[in-house]
Amino acid sequence: MKNEQLVHFSPPFAVFFGDIASEVYGKTGLGLVQWRRSECVGQVRLPGCGVDAGVPDLDVAGAVAAGARTLIIGSAAVGGGIPGSWVAILADAARAGLDIVAGLHVRLATLPGLAPAAEAGGARLIDVRVPPAGLPVGTGRKRTGQRVLTVGTDCACGKKYTALALAQELKARGVAATFRATGQTGIMIAGSGMPIDAVVADFVTGAAEVLSPDNAPDHWDVIEGQGALFHPGYLQVTVGLLVGSQPDAFVVCHDPLRKTISGWPQFPLPSLRDVIDRTVALGRLTNPAIRCVGVALNTSKVPAAERGALIARHASETGLPCVDPLVEGMGAVAAQLLAGSGA
């Protein structure tokens, strides 16, 4: 079901990495291949590219021949701009009829020659950072279907990954579930979504409502969280997404080695309990039954010998399933969600 009020685009995909030297700049494309490999016909790389997503190398003609409908720019150029050599290939792709998708600061249509090429090829230029027009104000109306949101003690602590993994776990259990993306990488992986932090302030709750519309009673929307409720810069995004999403359940994501808000060192990281309580207090406005169903820890930098005790301590403190989605998977959290219980 395609929702015309969302940013959206269609598989099969070819992933464009340009000539970036390092995987650091290729996370979006690597994430796309990780989560939607069967729909990626290949990668388009330029001489000097240091990233390999492990799918066939193609040029534009090869991508078209392999059935691609969309070329996704899976990398950020160093410095944020787009080199001329990239633009020429993007224009070739658009002229060949491939929709071009980017999450850049610069809009695709402003790159020299790209708009005419898209016009000539009947291709769309899709900036996933640009919200759709005509978003409504939030109504607070109770929608049908079930929703679970990932929240965090900070930004960049696993909310996207946790939501993707939970949606996958639910589907593996035969539960109808849809990952709902709210950030550029998530939108590229999902093929649709809402760049919630780019929405004009008045419409954030409404945009969240559009993102997770009425659905079947037993269907779960698994909504990618943004920002954090104790974040001095971004909490307004988090609050609007929370209230507009009216989640029945939420999962708290946490980096146990972080002591302060990343990039805001004068702000201590809140406790899991503070985040759970604040999420419930605010979320009750549109869903009085909101409950926490688990904790997702990022333990990638925790010494192996300390992992078990750390997981156990957080589980004990919250009385909830606690997992690292990359290690234990989301099974315990999915079970808690489907059992309808939580703290």
Next chain:
Amino acid sequence: MKNEQLVHFSPPFAVFFGDIASEVYGKTGLGLVQWRRSECVGQVRLPGCGVDAGVPDLDVAGAVAAGARTLIIGSAAVGGGIPGSWVAILADAARAGLDIVAGLHVRLATLPGLAPAAEAGGARLIDVRVPPAGLPVGTGRKRTGQRVLTVGTDCACGKKYTALALAQELKARGVAATFRATGQTGIMIAGSGMPIDAVVADFVTGAAEVLSPDNAPDHWDVIEGQGALFHPGYLQVTVGLLVGSQPDAFVVCHDPLRKTISGWPQFPLPSLRDVIDRTVALGRLTNPAIRCVGVALNTSKVPAAERGALIARHASETGLPCVDPLVEGMGAVAAQLLAGSGA
């Protein structure tokens, strides 16, 4: 001190009412004359206009002769558009060198002929709904000076009026104070401000920080609130403004006859205590000393015989000064603010 990061424009003003039939559509212009009468050289009205702000009637040439620098569109046309007869006069004014200020949904520069007229006259076209470019992300850094914010149990319950009246009361007491506008009417009255609900979500806290910058230790910024913390559509705006403003104090505005959120009838109005507690809980993130210093009631529709008891009951329930700014004035609240105490 002109802050280039804010929307701003300069007196003296002429107020344009067009040919609107009713005061309902002229609230912006009437408010401007009410609060800045000494800077309004007159009003420009077309045949059939049913609004009279009580200042001299002028045509464009007369406004220029009277020293006006800015023509402010103080009315909304029925239906939201701009009639051709209005545009012709606005173009005359711009050609004569008057800056044109509007809070319309349509941008001034898109009205036929207006941009060339402004170019010819060296005039600016200022849309107060359009946020300035380049707003930062909120830092949460503690700023010098004092801040007081108006909050509400709902939208449209007196936050702008209360802030204006409190700033006026503080100045009357010899206290350095600045009204800080966050909505279109407030910005037109103040001559500068930040249209906070039109800011992209990521930058709301940062926009609030820009609005009330570092100041002298004994100076008070009196910040116009927007939205409401228990509002299912707009709370994200309120939260961002609160945390970015880092207020030392706040005043709660309330319409005692309202039972539900206006326009959202399924949402009950929160209690004053709930609003105070939630404001403190969220505001502590950037100002641990935040305190409530009073309640501003709109009693315009309360029967005269019940006013006294109503005021007394709200004062007793909150332990704070409770006033109708239009009746008692803001003296008691200002005294509480300056005494440095509150609940």
